[in-house]
Amino acid sequence: KQIVLLPGDGIGREIMESAKAVLEAIAKKYNHEFTFEKHAIGGDAIDQHGIPLPEETVQACQNADAILLGAVGGPKWDTVSPNIRPEKGLLGIRKALGLFANLRPILGFKALLHASPLKQEIIEGSDILIIRELTGGLYFGEPRERRDNGNSAVDTLLYTREEIERIVEKGFESARIRNKHLTSVDKANVLESSRLWREIVEEKAKEYPDVQVEHLLVDAAAMKLITSPSQFDVIVTENLFGDILSDEASVLTGSLGMLPSASVRTDGVGLYEPVHGSAPDIAGKGIANPLGIILSAALMLRHSFGLDEEAKEIESAVNACLEEGYHTADLAIKNGHQVGTIEMTNAVLEYLK
């Protein structure tokens, strides 16, 4: 299996080494062959090539079976022109590879749940999978421009039936292998695109009689995530609503630094990255939490390579380390041992032996 590594910016560079070591350990143990190729993206690519997504990076990703990304962005590139900002690299690679489904599992670790901003009884038992459409909607619709000599600005929210169908199918398929409940989030009382979305969900629902479907307006969903997170199973929604709701959900468990994400398409190729950002303030200090990217690597094994056992092994190893009390500076565990990036990685590797 050909894996492209895109460390990107800030702590992305340090934690990528951790993920690579874990994947190598798994390859050795289970006799798989993974080859790795490193390429530039984001600010790193701007520094080296003047643009956030060089053609050679796109090429390499197009030939890969899966891609692992660290993080992009940082204040260093805040002043570059909007067209070549680091984030454009991320948006560009999603679009270039057609990675239309962003999977964001929200699942707390027992040892860390005490750090949730929510009361224990509210967050307990929550296990949510947010599926966000990633290559359509306001992010890519045209026209997107200034008008009237720059005195007005327009963006376009456009969805085609095909775009909605494939993401909604992903939602139903995912619900089917989880707890058979799908919440479709839209703003059908205001948006035409949401009304098309809702119609398609209703149509598809007939093909999945075993899955219970609920429609929720995005404003109501933003409330319910806080008041009753444990009542969700799978949530499927369009690009911008998914951006907002998945970030909202990511703080509920109290350990954002642990959360992985996957951006996939139908043939299994996918890009995997931790939810946390490039954290420029702590970059290079050796204290970054590598568990988010390690768990992203586990998602890669599961979703792109079909290696569910190996994925579970990594997840158990991470859980075991936390139960032992190992944690990085961003997490707190009572009577635990605070460690740096390398020690945390070694602790995980120890469990994989």
Add this chain to the structure above:
Amino acid sequence: KQIVLLPGDGIGREIMESAKAVLEAIAKKYNHEFTFEKHAIGGDAIDQHGIPLPEETVQACQNADAILLGAVGGPKWDTVSPNIRPEKGLLGIRKALGLFANLRPILGFKALLHASPLKQEIIEGSDILIIRELTGGLYFGEPRERRDNGNSAVDTLLYTREEIERIVEKGFESARIRNKHLTSVDKANVLESSRLWREIVEEKAKEYPDVQVEHLLVDAAAMKLITSPSQFDVIVTENLFGDILSDEASVLTGSLGMLPSASVRTDGVGLYEPVHGSAPDIAGKGIANPLGIILSAALMLRHSFGLDEEAKEIESAVNACLEEGYHTADLAIKNGHQVGTIEMTNAVLEYLK
């Protein structure tokens, strides 16, 4: 002062009587003259006139100094055509009167804070004013239509400089009389309209050197509202982001049924309504919480009539009732007395004597 009452649907009809009684008590005590006129909106108007916003309602509102609304919508009208749904009444009246600024104060009552889904130490001290742009953006931009024989759908996010300037000014003015901190929320890393928004905020900031300005991406704002709500003062944002974030924020204090809102324009005319909905499941049972609309009436006195003392008197009366232990079924107070809509209203009136 000419006040138009729009009870609307569900519990809107019952709680409107409470607000009217409170306004009458204030008028008597302070020697003001308020005249009331009742009109139909939402499902109520659909039933009576076939449309959710009859011309006579618009006319009456146009002649009024302020408008008080109960709530609109309910399952009864779920099957009417999208163009005449109850919500269209609300969207229509906002647009017809040019009520471009939606004010959503988020402030918990001490007696109720224990019901917050957030841990006490996180919600404590929070006092947020969300200012949402209400007559532009995706809600009204054209084109909004089906294309390709109905196989794609488009909505348009359009903002003009004038629309952004007036709401941003409202944000700065509000911050100036509060804690001098303004958070402008956008998605400037993706949307052209957000980049125009951010430019205008930067320009206006020069006119308000006493106000500290921060830009926050909408996804980050959705996170920070949960992790650090007490770090916000005034938030200003566009229509849809404001819809999502203000509903998210409305559950933080644990007593959604208490929250008021105002939709105003520059000359002081405004529409006031509780944040809660029409609650068709409990309509007609006499158990609805009237405090949200009573506090909305207080906002009306303050923002439309400049009667700050009278507004404060209502707010203190409500607080005193809660401290006494009075609460409706949607709230919980330890060792309190659960009462119905009329008793709760009478308790408030008692304090106003």
